[in-house]
Amino acid sequence: MTKLSVNINKIATLRNSRGGDVPNVVQFAKDVQRFGGEGVTIHPRPDERHIRYQDAFDLKPEVYTEYNIEGNPIPKFIDLVLKVKPTQVTLVPDAEDAITSNAGWDTIKHKDFLIDVIKEFKQNNIRTSIFVDPIKSQIEGAKETGTDRIELYTEAFAHDYALGNKDGIKPYAECADLANKLGLGINAGHDLSLDNIQFFKENIPGLLEVSIGHALIAESLYLGVENVIQMYLRKLS
Numbered sequence: 621m622t623k624l625s626v627n628i629n630k631i632a633t634l635r636n637s638r639g640g641d642v643p644n645v646v647q648f649a650k651d652v653q654r655f656g657g658e659g660v661t662i663h664p665r666p667d668e669r670h671i672r673y674q675d676a677f678d679l680k681p682e683v684y685t686e687y688n689i690e691g692n693p694i695p696k697f698i699d700l701v702l703k704v705k706p707t708q709v710t711l712v713p714d715a716e717d718a719i720t721s722n723a724g725w726d727t728i729k730h731k732d733f734l735i736d737v738i739k740e741f742k743q744n745n746i747r748t749s750i751f752v753d754p755i756k757s758q759i760e761g762a763k764e765t766g767t768d769r770i771e772l773y774t775e776a777f778a779h780d781y782a783l784g785n786k787d788g789i790k791p792y793a794e795c796a797d798l799a800n801k802l803g804l805g806i807n808a809g810h811d812l813s814l815d816n817i818q819f820f821k822e823n824i825p826g827l828l829e830v831s832i833g834h835a836l837i838a839e840s841l842y843l844g845v846e847n848v849i850q851m852y853l854r855k856l857s
């Protein structure tokens with residue numbers, strides 16, 4: 621059973637573009653869960669260009685499924701997560717100016733740092749996951765950090781799959797086998813979509829959770845736009 625956690629960053633991006641509260645991020649999270657979403661993911665960035673730190677607090681009482689907060693564990697982020705106490709924190713090594721996440725951790729180089737922050741989150745009963753590229757040595761390094769789970773960074777797979785290259789799944793399947801042997805839970809995310817998710821799921825043994833935002837919101841627009849245009853036309857007729 622693979623859980624679907626819906627990343628709602630894009631809803632906050634849309635809201636912020638007008639400066640008001642439409643769409644309302646908390647209401648959207650409530651609806652995600654009402655429609656069957658099994659988790660809500662947010663990824664507050666230091667510039668708060670989409671999810672704001674305050675959103676993380678506002679969402680807490682309303683997220684009764686799994687609450688996953690992603691981000692680079694800079695002091696401000698660690699402080700936020702320890703106060704909000706989500707179900708899971710996913711550590712991502714983003715540069716401050718990154719447009720979106722673009723690499724996994726070097727779990728060997730940053731081993732000591734990761735051990736320290738993971739320990740602190742786990743002492744506070746927050747499950748940990750770390751964002752990693754599908755490289756076996758990085759999975760072995762992840763095990764050394766004490767993390768509960770890894771999140772496989774799926775951008776390369778999604779890119780290959782869109783070009784018709786299904787072999788791009790191979791390093792992911794091999795790393796999943798290794799993670800399963802090492803007792804690491806497996807999450808995945810980035811650029812997963814209606815096009816590629818089934819193939820990914822079928823080839824990744826023990827996939828516990830996927831977090832999907834960008835494609836899911838874009839697909840929702842396309843799948844909903846006809847209905848909304850018809851509703852406007854009815855009101856105007």
Ligand SMILES: CC(=O)[C@@H](O)[C@H](O)COP(=O)(O)O
Binds near residue numbers: 629662810
């Ligand atoms: C960690 C990850 O894979 C990202 O997809 C991220 O959570 C999305 O962040 P943005 O919405 O800022 O692109």
Ligand SMILES: NCC(=O)COP(=O)(O)O
Binds near residue numbers: 771811836
């Ligand atoms: N962890 C990945 C995530 O939350 C969503 O990534 P994307 O679907 O917006 O690329």
